[in-house]
Amino acid sequence: xxxxxxxxxxxxxxxxxxxxxxxxxxxxxxxxxxxxxxxxxxxxxxxxxxxxxxxxxxxxxxxxxxxxxxxxxxxxxxxxxxxxxxxxxxxxxxxxxxxxxxxxxxxxxxxxxxxxxxxxxxxxxxxxxxxxxxxxxxxxxxxxxxxxxxxxxxxxxxxxxxxxxxxxxxxxxxxxxxx
Amino acid sequence: xxxxxxxxxxxxxxxxxxxxxxxxxxxxxxxxxxxxxxxxxxxxxxxxxxxxxxxxxxxxxxxxxxxxxxxxxxxxxxxxxxxxxxxxxxxxxxxxxxxxxxxxxxxxxxxxxxxxxxxxxxxxxxxxxxxxxxxxxxxxxxxxxxxxxxxxxxxxxxxxxxxxxxxxxxxxxxxxxxxxxxxxxxxxxxxxxxxxxxxxxxxxxxxxxxxxxxxxxxxxxxxxxxxxxxxxxxxxxxxxxxxxxxxxxxxxxxxxxxxxxxxxxxxxxxxxxxxxxxxxxxxxxxxxxxxxxxxxxxxxxxxxxxxxxxxxxxxxxxxxxxxxxxxxxxxxxxxxxxxxxxxxxxxxxxxxxxxxxxxxxxxxxxxxxxxxxxxxxxxxxxxxxxxxxxxxxxxxxxxxxxxxxxxxxxxxxxxxxxxxxxxxxxxxxxxxxxxxxxxxxxxxxxxxxxx
Numbered sequence: 001x002x003x004x005x006x007x008x009x010x011x012x013x014x015x016x017x018x019x020x021x022x023x024x025x026x027x028x029x030x031x032x033x034x035x036x037x038x039x040x041x042x043x044x045x046x047x048x049x050x051x052x053x054x055x056x057x058x059x060x061x062x063x064x065x066x067x068x069x070x071x072x073x074x075x076x077x078x079x080x081x082x083x084x085x086x087x088x089x090x091x092x093x094x095x096x097x098x099x100x101x102x103x104x105x106x107x108x109x110x111x112x113x114x115x116x117x118x119x120x121x122x123x124x125x126x127x128x129x130x131x132x133x134x135x136x137x138x139x140x141x142x143x144x145x146x147x148x149x150x151x152x153x154x155x156x157x158x159x160x161x162x163x164x165x166x167x168x169x170x171x172x173x174x175x176x177x178x179x
Numbered sequence: 180x181x182x183x184x185x186x187x188x189x190x191x192x193x194x195x196x197x198x199x200x201x202x203x204x205x206x207x208x209x210x211x212x213x214x215x216x217x218x219x220x221x222x223x224x225x226x227x228x229x230x231x232x233x234x235x236x237x238x239x240x241x242x243x244x245x246x247x248x249x250x251x252x253x254x255x256x257x258x259x260x261x262x263x264x265x266x267x268x269x270x271x272x273x274x275x276x277x278x279x280x281x282x283x284x285x286x287x288x289x290x291x292x293x294x295x296x297x298x299x300x301x302x303x304x305x306x307x308x309x310x311x312x313x314x315x316x317x318x319x320x321x322x323x324x325x326x327x328x329x330x331x332x333x334x335x336x337x338x339x340x341x342x343x344x345x346x347x348x349x350x351x352x353x354x355x356x357x358x359x360x361x362x363x364x365x366x367x368x369x370x371x372x373x374x375x376x377x378x379x380x381x382x383x384x385x386x387x388x389x390x391x392x393x394x395x396x397x398x399x400x401x402x403x404x405x406x407x408x409x410x411x412x413x414x415x416x417x418x419x420x421x422x423x424x425x426x427x428x429x430x431x432x433x434x435x436x437x438x439x440x441x442x443x444x445x446x447x448x449x450x451x452x453x454x455x456x457x458x459x460x461x462x463x464x465x466x467x468x469x470x471x472x473x474x475x476x477x478x479x480x481x482x483x484x485x486x487x488x489x490x491x492x493x494x495x496x497x498x499x500x501x502x503x504x505x506x507x508x509x510x511x512x513x514x515x516x517x518x519x520x521x522x523x524x525x526x527x528x529x530x531x532x533x534x535x536x537x538x539x540x541x542x543x544x545x546x547x548x549x550x551x552x553x554x555x556x557x558x559x560x561x562x563x564x565x566x567x568x569x570x571x572x573x574x575x576x577x578x579x580x581x582x583x584x585x586x587x588x589x590x591x592x593x594x595x596x597x598x599x600x601x602x603x604x605x606x607x608x609x610x611x612x613x614x615x616x617x618x619x620x621x622x623x624x625x626x627x628x629x630x
Binding site for chain 1 (some may be wrong): 192194195197198199201202203205206207261284285286287288289290291
């Protein structure tokens with residue numbers, strides 16, 4: 001089972017759309033958990049951002065026993081100490097990952113809001129971080145969801161799917177679907 | 180598969196080490212971490228580190244001291260200094276002491292990705308360059324040239340001595356005897372080995388093109404000279420310029436070349452600036468230059484300028500003892516190239532090879548062996564695998580001169596290959612330039628194949 005955990009307030013419609021689409025493309029059962037509060041110690045006052053590694057640590061404390069993976073979604077800007085920001089963070093080959101909606105919004109870049117674009121970016125980044133959870137590293141195929149995106153332009157350019165090679169590896173890592 | 184890229188992260192803050200390592204691992208790099216300078220030094224011998232990302236301020240040994248140690252012990256490892264407190268002074272100091280880059284925490288993810296990708300690409304290019312240079316040296320060193328003929332051994336000895344000097348060398352010998360191979364070996368044996376070896380085939384170009392190829396030209400020097408072009412003489416720098424088929428150049432260019440060799444400087448075509456020459460010139464020809472001088476086709480003064488050191492490579496038919504050695508060498512080469520494991524050549528096949536006169540010399544022998552290795556069905560090359568022209572054409576030659584035979588043979592091979600010059604030259608065991616010369620000499624024209 002793949003669990004989605006909202007961290008703080010996250011638009012419920014978006015959560016349900018991600019749940020449905022991940023279930024179809026990864027061929028895995030997906031469930032949305034009740035939201036957890038944003039961990040207090042994760043706020044970096046000097047940067048006005050949230051430390052994603054600290055949030056991941058908190059998420060893992062309350063991981064359901066039957067969880068294959070746990071995907072967190074947060075509507076705050078994330079960072080790690082060495083980078084000015086991250087779209088998300090994953091434990092490579094580990095159980096948890098988190099994706100931020102903040103920089104995926106058009107309005108973050110001074111443009112009018114666009115829900116369609118926001119959802120597409122969010123879904124691509126969810127595929128990306130979950131790929132890391134299943135052991136995939138960045139892919140050199142610019143179209144692949146595992147291509148490293150440092151800007152929203154990179155996110156928009158890639159497809160909402162894995163390339164053939166990453167797809168095969170991922171399928172092997174997920175294993176056959178259990179009903 | 181690309182070799183694994185190893186990155187060592189050195190920072191006294193655990194959170195920095197972990198998050199940087201985690202981020203780099205997502206990019207497929209192998210990352211290890213150390214919390215201080217001495218621990219990092221302990222890790223250095225463990226792996227071939229492509230990159231060390233070192234924090235500037237650490238208790239005890241600081242980042243600059245650690246970088247000095249890394250550069251002293253492992254100069255190929257690139258060091259990036261990281262800091263949260265950037266000052267111009269420390270940045271200048273770090274760069275002066277050999278840091279590849281100086282970056283301020285937190286980094287923009289795009290900049291960091293780009294920096295690391297550039298480092299890896301640079302290292303791959305350096306590694307490839309070193310490998311190719313090593314391979315070239317292996318291929319062309321004098322001790323790799325093969326012979327047990329006393330005349331050839333004397334030539335190798337002379338070449339070894341000549342390599343240390345800067346004198347001009349004239350190599351004479353029939354086509355396929357290895358004139359260019361010997362010049363490359365002289366270059367590789369000389370102190371010029373790390374500079375370029377440039378080869379110019381004088382017979383392949385018209386006089387105007389050859390002039391521009393050798394001397395280069397200024398923009399607007401002639402119609403079509405849209406840009407400045409640097410000539411081979413200039414490009415050779417401190418290396419070696421090999422002028423092949425020198426006997427084929429026209430009298431005007433002979434005079435220009437003579438002046439250049441005498442004065443050790445030249446002008447680009449259409450230029451006024453005098454450019455000094457630092458390269459060594461090795462010239463080669465398969466023509467009888469003495470005869471050409473007597474007939475007024477080659478300048479005597481240029482001949483003496485070129486002929487400071489003279490090397491005459493004997494044809495293969497005069498050193499048949501080398502045939503088995505060369506056959507073994509070609510077998511080894513093609514076994515590797517073709518991924519085969521041919522064990523040798525039968526006694527009767529060797530006898531056949533020894534009986535042949537090899538007008539195309541070692542190059543022709545090489546081609547015959549290459550073909551035999553392609554067609555052979557067993558582990559040993561036998562007589563029937565060898566395609567030697569003499570086996571098919573000796574009969575019925577009565578009354579014809581050698582030139583007639585040569586013309587007829589070339590015509591037949593060209594027809595067989597639909598006038599594909601590369602394939603025909605390879606089959607004839609001569610180079611393309613020689614084939615073009617022979618086509619010109621015999622005034623041959625393309626004709627339709629007979630049916």
